[in-house]
Amino acid sequence: MTRDDSDRRQRATSTLHPSRARTRDDVGARSVAAKPVASTNPSGTRVALDLDGSTMGTHAFQEHVGEVQLRIEAASLEELFAEAARALAELIGTPSDEPSGPWREVTVDARDREALLVAWLDELIARTEIDGLRYAEVVVEGLTAHELRARIRGVPIAESRTAVKAATLHDIRIDSGPGGVSATVVLDV
Numbered sequence: 001m002t003r004d005d006s007d008r009r010q011r012a013t014s015t016l017h018p019s020r021a022r023t024r025d026d027v028g029a030r031s032v033a034a035k036p037v038a039s040t041n042p043s044g045t046r047v048a049l050d051l052d053g054s055t056m057g058t059h060a061f062q063e064h065v066g067e068v069q070l071r072i073e074a075a076s077l078e079e080l081f082a083e084a085a086r087a088l089a090e091l092i093g094t095p096s097d098e099p100s101g102p103w104r105e106v107t108v109d110a111r112d113r114e115a116l117l118v119a120w121l122d123e124l125i126a127r128t129e130i131d132g133l134r135y136a137e138v139v140v141e142g143l144t145a146h147e148l149r150a151r152i153r154g155v156p157i158a159e160s161r162t163a164v165k166a167a168t169l170h171d172i173r174i175d176s177g178p179g180g181v182s183a184t185v186v187l188d189v
Helices: 003-008 077-092 113-131
Strands: 022-026 029-033 037-040 046-049 055-064 067-074 093-095 104-109 133-143 147-160 166-177 180-188
Touching: 055 077, 067 077, 077 093, 077 113, 077 133, 077 147, 077 166, 077 180, 093 133, 104 113, 113 133, 113 147, 113 166, 113 180
Parallel strands: none
Antiparallel strands: 022 029, 029 133, 037 046, 046 055, 055 067, 067 180, 093 147, 104 147, 133 147, 166 180
């Protein structure tokens, strides 16, 4: 990376409205409700906290010409997908003061977990474009290597921030380690 490329990179972060998170194990399936209390750490990374103060997941943006690279970290793959929805909602716009709409069922499938993350984000982008809602409230009801089943609930967008066209497979990466799961995905804007 050249110095000019480095200078062009900017971190874009903001906070989401306070909400609640919960997890539950249910006959082999894990559900994660994506309603965090948000804070921003000194490095500019957005951190989602449960009401007890424990970290749920984090995300940060790095802007490039015509795209945004999203870096997500979470304790589990389910939480990673929920955090991806929160990050996308934050990037798209600020929520209005109107109440959230009804819960909607969503199922996406793909050939592997990287393509599944792209399909998930693309589904949320399409629904945002059609419905005019941002979807930060997510309950992951089932997740396999090839399929995600979730419920989402949206709120109208008060002010648009970034017009996201699509998630891409370019340089996508999902890594698992002792500290949890992380992903990097590029969004076309």
